[in-house]
Amino acid sequence: MRNKLVLKFPQSLLDKPIISTVVKRFDLDFNILHAQTKPEGLLILEISGTDENYNAAIKYLENLKVNMQPLSKDIIRDENKCTNCSACIPHCPTQSLFIEDRKTMKVGFDPEKCIACEACIPVCPYKAMSLKL
Ligand code: SF4
Ligand code: SF4
Structure with a gap:
């Protein structure tokens, strides 16, 4: 079994060695793809091991109330709706949304870096960001 997961931690768990405990206890290999503590605990991991473990x-x-979802969703941007207002940039934890051109202030979107956290969707005033269904 090999899977990419988005884990969101409640504040009460941020200082606990949860991942190292999981890896040792269940004999898993993992690769951290992204980590942040603010504005919420967020970890993108690639985990592999036996199905059972x-x-x-x-x-x-799940028992610790860690929110998990597979990293399989796709976020898309409607280029016709995006006005390059940049409201989404501070909300993107992976810099997938960024100023592409300082002169024109064009906002770039790099889907390769996107972890589908969906933070950009509600903050876009023009509804340019959405989940691909
Ligand atoms: S879903 Fe939006 S905010 Fe989250 S990583 Fe992707 S582009 Fe950035
Ligand atoms: S908030 Fe929406 S309209 Fe503004 S730059 Fe981001 S995607 Fe484009």
Whole structure:
């Protein structure tokens, strides 16, 4: 089993060694793709191990109330709707949304860096960002 997961941690768990405990206890390999503590605890991990250990680790994290979702969703931007207002940039934890051109202040979008956290969707005043269904 190999999977990419988005984990969101409640503040009460931020200082706990949860991932190292999971990795040791369930004999998993992991690769941190992205980590942040503000404005919320967010970790993007690639985890691999046996099916049994992987599923046991997921159950353990669920019991701790860690919010998890697979990193499989696609976020798209409607170029016709985007006005390059830049309102979304401070909300994007991975700099997928960024100033592409300082002269024109064009806002770039790099889908390769996007972790589908959806933070940009509600803050876009022009509804340019959406989840691909
Ligand atoms: S969903 Fe939006 S805010 Fe989240 S990483 Fe992707 S572009 Fe950035
Ligand atoms: S908030 Fe919406 S309109 Fe503004 S730059 Fe971002 S995607 Fe474009």
